[in-house]
Amino acid sequence: MAQIALSQIEKRYGNVEVLRDINLTIQDGEFVVLVGPSGCGKSTLLRTIAGLELASAGDIHIGERLMNDVAPRDRDISMVFQSYALYPHLTVARNMGFSLEVQKRPKAEIEEKVKRAAQILSLSHLLDRRPKELSGGQRQRVAMGRAIVRQPQVFLFDEPLSNLDAQLRGQMRVEIKKLHQQMNNTIVYVTHDQVEAMTLADRIVVLNHGVIQQVGTPLELYDTPANQFVASFIGSPAMNFIPGRVTAAGVDVGAQQCLPANPGWSSALQGREVIYGIRPENIALAESGDDAALPFTVSLIEPTGLSELIHGSLFGHNLMIYSTRRSGAQPGDVIGVTPDAPRAMLFDASNQRRL
Ligand code: ADP
Numbered sequence: 001m002a003q004i005a006l007s008q009i010e011k012r013y014g015n016v017e018v019l020r021d022i023n024l025t026i027q028d029g030e031f032v033v034l035v036g037p038s039g040c041g042k043s044t045l046l047r048t049i050a051g052l053e054l055a056s057a058g059d060i061h062i063g064e065r066l067m068n069d070v071a072p073r074d075r076d077i078s079m080v081f082q083s084y085a086l087y088p089h090l091t092v093a094r095n096m097g098f099s100l101e102v103q104k105r106p107k108a109e110i111e112e113k114v115k116r117a118a119q120i121l122s123l124s125h126l127l128d129r130r131p132k133e134l135s136g137g138q139r140q141r142v143a144m145g146r147a148i149v150r151q152p153q154v155f156l157f158d159e160p161l162s163n164l165d166a167q168l169r170g171q172m173r174v175e176i177k178k179l180h181q182q183m184n185n186t187i188v189y190v191t192h193d194q195v196e197a198m199t200l201a202d203r204i205v206v207l208n209h210g211v212i213q214q215v216g217t218p219l220e221l222y223d224t225p226a227n228q229f230v231a232s233f234i235g236s237p238a239m240n241f242i243p244g245r246v247t248a249a250g251v252d253v254g255a256q257q258c259l260p261a262n263p264g265w266s267s268a269l270q271g272r273e274v275i276y277g278i279r280p281e282n283i284a285l286a287e288s289g290d291d292a293a294l295p296f297t298v299s300l301i302e303p304t305g306l307s308e309l310i311h312g313s314l315f316g317h318n319l320m321i322y323s324t325r326r327s328g329a330q331p332g333d334v335i336g337v338t339p340d341a342p343r344a345m346l347f348d349a350s351n352q353r354r355l
Helices: 042-050 092-102 107-120 136-149 166-183 194-200 218-223 228-233
Strands: 004-013 016-026 031-035 057-062 077-080 154-158 186-191 203-208 211-216 240-247 250-252 273-278 283-285 294-303 308-314 317-323 334-339 345-348
Touching: 004 042, 016 042, 016 211, 031 042, 031 194, 042 057, 042 077, 042 154, 042 186, 077 136, 092 107, 092 136, 107 136, 107 166, 136 166, 166 194, 186 194, 194 218, 203 218, 203 228, 211 218, 211 228, 228 240, 228 273, 228 345, 240 317, 283 317
Parallel strands: 031 186, 031 203, 077 154, 154 186
Antiparallel strands: 004 016, 004 057, 203 211, 240 250, 240 273, 273 345, 283 334, 294 308, 294 334, 308 317
């Protein structure tokens, strides 16, 4: 196991800057998830750690060792890809042990390591099958088994669950998390799926356009996003944003209407052009007769049974409400809603930083 330290990493393809000034230390045994929209540079960063790409500038240390010029096979890492890349003609056992065969390790040692990995991954009964005789989830487990038998210092995962259906993704997520709890190895995991990031990570790194936006625990990012991008990316359904201006009465969102201020906001913010941010789960359906309720016009309801996602508009601005109480509303109805003001956030309208 080992710490990974990235210092001032840059990556360019010709004139295209893909990673900019990446500084990040991943602790020994930590599970870190790199998340961001497609094309933000997360795979490139992972591949740079693996040595499959060379950084244009900056240093990579794994443990004490400077890795900049070390070949991928000598970096003591294992990588699990989205495409499992199993050998179709080899059994599960030989797929898992193949890297040790190549290293000409003793047969007994290979068997022992494959057996142990198979136990951890519940693959013991499948060791004689070939990949085409396995389900997608089982193949993904074999790919993980192949990584485990090498007992590397660091595991790198590149969107390993993207090819699985939603239910299997949920199961594999639990297995990967258990695996980490058992083995306590250092993991860097790339995904574009914020739910995967939130549920798996000790710490999340949010990337956008090749720049780290914020590093923090899942709840730090949810509760105190550094900027509007992180606020919009972390949390599902996504946060609502309404442009306005801070006044003594709240946040003026036009048409002489105000949204209630968070009591924690400084009076020095008055007059600032802002984006008012409120999560769908922080807007309650009001009780009838609640004078403080705001009029919300319902346009569409998505029920899940457990909850309702209610789309509509508030003072002419589109808004989503997540309610675990059934509204009984129909499209076109006007219902009373109450934002939980202490949970509201403000972002600077000019640079999108949280105020
Ligand atoms: P992500 O994993 O976040 O989807 P990538 O790291 O794969 O993003 O890619 C980041 C950016 O780098 C993308 O805009 C992509 O087009 C660009 N890119 C990746 N590889 C190359 C390459 N070999 N040449 C030029 N541009 C590349």
